[in-house]
Amino acid sequence: MxxxxxxxxxxxxxxxxxxxxxxxxxxxxxxxxxxxxxxxxxxxxxxxxxxxxxxxxxxxxxxxxxxxxxxxxxxxxxxxxxxxxxxxxxxxxxxxxxxxxxxxxxTARRTAAVSLLAAQKLAPNRLGPLLIVGAGVQGLAHLEAFHAGLGVKEVWVNSRSERSAHALMAHAQTLGMRAHHAPDPNAALARCPLVVSCTPAQQVVLNAMPRPDAFVAAVGAFTPRMVEWQADTCRRLATEGTVLVDTRDADHEAGDLLQAGIEVAQLPTLADLIQGRAAWSGRAQRPQGPVFFKSCGWAGxxxxxxxxxxxxx
The missing domain is CATH 3.30.1780.10 (ornithine cyclodeaminase, domain 1)
Structure with a gap:
């Protein structure tokens, strides 16, 4: 330089x-x-x-x-x-x-791009529909990222604020996407193989199991006290699906998983996947069951x- x-x-x-x-x-x-x-x-x-x-x-x-x-x-x-x-x-x-x-x-764009990279590597059904729970800055960024990077053309949006939900739906329509309101995010899990949860994470919002072919990017809870996903659901995901985290910093930051009593330090990271250290890193060895990607953030x-x-x- x-x-x-x-x-x-x-x-x-x-x-x-x-x-x-x-x-x-x-x-x-x-x-x-x-x-x-x-x-x-x-x-x-x-x-x-x-x-x-x-x-x-x-x-x-x-x-x-x-x-x-x-x-x-x-x-x-x-x-x-x-x-x-x-x-x-x-x-x-x-x-x-x-x-x-x-x-x-x-912050908004790199967080969504990390989720995009994980979805590109692990999502069984990359075309969606996509469910976004939380229609704030991260909801917008993930909508754009999954549309640009995966070609997603249909989205369902849930938010505590119906006004925010409809604003994000309107933005999706400007991108040429089909957009729907999802009043009940747990019911919407059944129709969406791509899921992004990016709420303020002050309370549990999601307590149903994602589809067996689902990829979930859980973004909202990035401190030990924050939570979006019910503890029982996280434990089921750990036994019936595949859970990974963005970095080892999540060992002490992943609120959803820590509150569920999951040994986060034993989970693979995105680097393990990219560098081939995860048992299912190869395309022919995709993990079984729903994939739950917990993202907490990292200066990298x-x-x-x-x-x-x-x-x-």
């Missing part, structure tokens, strides 16, 4: 434009194969009013990043985003800052996004 290259200061729209979902999923897969990647544990600082401040560094042989974001679940009542902050990108060799990316945009995904922006895959 040139020492005279100017900083990239990207606003939310420019950040999104630089991170198309299929390319971002490829960048994440590439990162999981790169032995130079280093990601220390993230720092989570509780804030006085119930929010959290996240400090998340990562680096590889070419780039280093620090993600600095706040998460305040009560912010919608203030008319503010739940997640705010930035990602600073540095040249790993010179230490010079080379880019500043919009943190909430990267933000590093992959920075590599995608800088076109360094």
């Amino acid at each position: 040139s020492a005279t290259m100017p900083d990239l200061l990207l606003n939310p729209a420019s950040t999104a434009q630089a991170l198309p979902y299929p390319a971002l999923a490829e960048a994440i897969e590439s990162l999981l194969k790169d032995p130079s990647v280093q990601v220390p544990p993230r720092i989570v600082q509780p804030l006085p009013a119930g929010g959290s401040l996240f400090v998340m560094p990562a680096c590889d042989a070419r780039l280093a990043i620090t993600k600095l974001i706040s998460f305040v679940p009560t912010n919608p009542g203030r008319g503010l985003p739940t997640i705010q902050g930035d990602i600073v990108v540095f040249d790993s060799v010179s230490g010079r800052r080379i880019a500043l990316l919009d943190g909430p945009t990267v 995904w933000d590093l992959a996004a920075a590599r995608c922006v800088m076109k360094l895959n």
